[in-house]
Amino acid sequence: MREFTINNNDSGQRIDKFLSKAMPELPKSMMYRLIRKKDIKLNGKRCEASALLSEGDVLRVYVKDEVAAAKSHDMSFKQSSDDLQIVYEDSNILVLFKPVGVDSHPNVTSSADTLIDRVKKYLWRKGEYVPEEESSFAPALCSRLDRNTAGLVTAAKTAAALREVNAAIKSGDLHKIYRCVTVSAPPTPEAVATAYHRKDEDRNIVRISDAPADGFREIRTGWRTVAEKGGLYLLEVTLYTGRTHQIRAHFAHLGAPLLGDGKYGDIRANKRYGVFRQQLCAYALEFSLPEGSPLAYLNCKRITAPAPEFEERFR
Numbered sequence: 550m551r552e553f554t555i556n557n558n559d560s561g562q563r564i565d566k567f568l569s570k571a572m573p574e575l576p577k578s579m580m581y582r583l584i585r586k587k588d589i590k591l592n593g594k595r596c597e598a599s600a601l602l603s604e605g606d607v608l609r610v611y612v613k614d615e616v617a618a619a620k621s622h623d624m625s626f627k628q629s630s631d632d633l634q635i636v637y638e639d640s641n642i643l644v645l646f647k648p649v650g651v652d653s654h655p656n657v658t659s660s661a662d663t664l665i666d667r668v669k670k671y672l673w674r675k676g677e678y679v680p681e682e683e684s685s686f687a688p689a690l691c692s693r694l695d696r697n698t699a700g701l702v703t704a705a706k707t708a709a710a711l712r713e714v715n716a717a718i719k720s721g722d723l724h725k726i727y728r729c730v731t732v733s734a735p736p737t738p739e740a741v742a743t744a745y746h747r748k749d750e751d752r753n754i755v756r757i758s759d760a761p762a763d764g765f766r767e768i769r770t771g772w773r774t775v776a777e778k779g780g781l782y783l784l785e786v787t788l789y790t791g792r793t794h795q796i797r798a799h800f801a802h803l804g805a806p807l808l809g810d811g812k813y814g815d816i817r818a819n820k821r822y823g824v825f826r827q828q829l830c831a832y833a834l835e836f837s838l839p840e841g842s843p844l845a846y847l848n849c850k851r852i853t854a855p856a857p858e859f860e861e862r863f864r
Contacts, residue, residue, distance in 0.1 A: 550611050553567075553608045553684050556684075558709075559571075559684055561712070563598065565584075565599070571685045623680075625661045629661060631670070634646040642710055650697070653690055653696075689705055701725075701831045710843075723834065726834070727788070729800070732806055732822075734777070740771070741769060745760065746795065755793055769790050771786065784800075794812070806818075808827075836848050
């Protein structure tokens with residue numbers, strides 16, 4: 550038998566979602582069979598898979614000992630770097646500046662030293678993250694940036710904050726603002742453009758269409774021209790949707806590719822300026838959350854990153 554006492558980070562979840570994270574070795578088919586057979590009980594009573602957990606609830610799973618064994622906690626984050634550039638912090642979230650060359654999350658080519666590993670180590674040292682006390686939650690990034698893109702990334706310290714920020718991103722209540730350099734002028738100095746986006750998963754490249762088409766999803770990208778010098782344009786870009794490579798691919802489609810972009814850019818222009826990494830930075834965050842949100846206090850803040858180095862070209 551395995552018993553869980555639900556803490557604050559576990560609350561608000563469906564039972565089946567909680568168990569998928571707390572007991573990953575338990576097959577879903579077995580979990581639903583156990584629920585049907587009343588071998589999973591909430592506060593001593595039968596329950597449904599869709600029942601929501603509350604803090605203080607006791608959930609018991611009656612299975613064989615080899616299945617019920619507690620999962621081991623991954624502590625590999627302790628080996629990560631201490632280098633973490635915190636731009637903003639409160640009891641719910643961290644806003645971090647991710648430098649170029651650091652992966653947001655582990656992948657097949659990255660080491661253990663990723664941005665989320667550094668966040669976990671930082672919070673573990675502060676005593677705000679104790680893996681042994683968590684059944685289903687770990688600090689998480691609410692967004693990610695490509696390895697070669699610098700800028701702001703939001704991390705949630707609690708499950709409730711993670712839900713709130715993810716909902717804000719989905720609803721458009723969290724505005725992500727970028728700065729970038731293009732090698733040509735955009736179609737107009739300021740606009741919001743709608744287009745359609747499709748990612749080729751095999752080639753890790755996206756296509757942009759001006760018209761709807763099968764497999765394409767709508768994107769909206771806003772911009773204003775901040776400065777122009779020597780044939781280069783400094784833009785401030787607001788993402789109203791957040792698709793893979795949206796800024797890079799959309800501006801290339803508009804005839805204003807990003808300086809240094811080797812995938813969607815102008816190779817000759819990159820060589821001419823001697824720049825071979827996309828000049829793009831997630832520069833600012835602005836919240837416009839509903840009044841009832843527990844994070845509504847963030848609405849008065851514009852959180853900004855240090856000025857990107859590429860802006861020196863325009864001084």
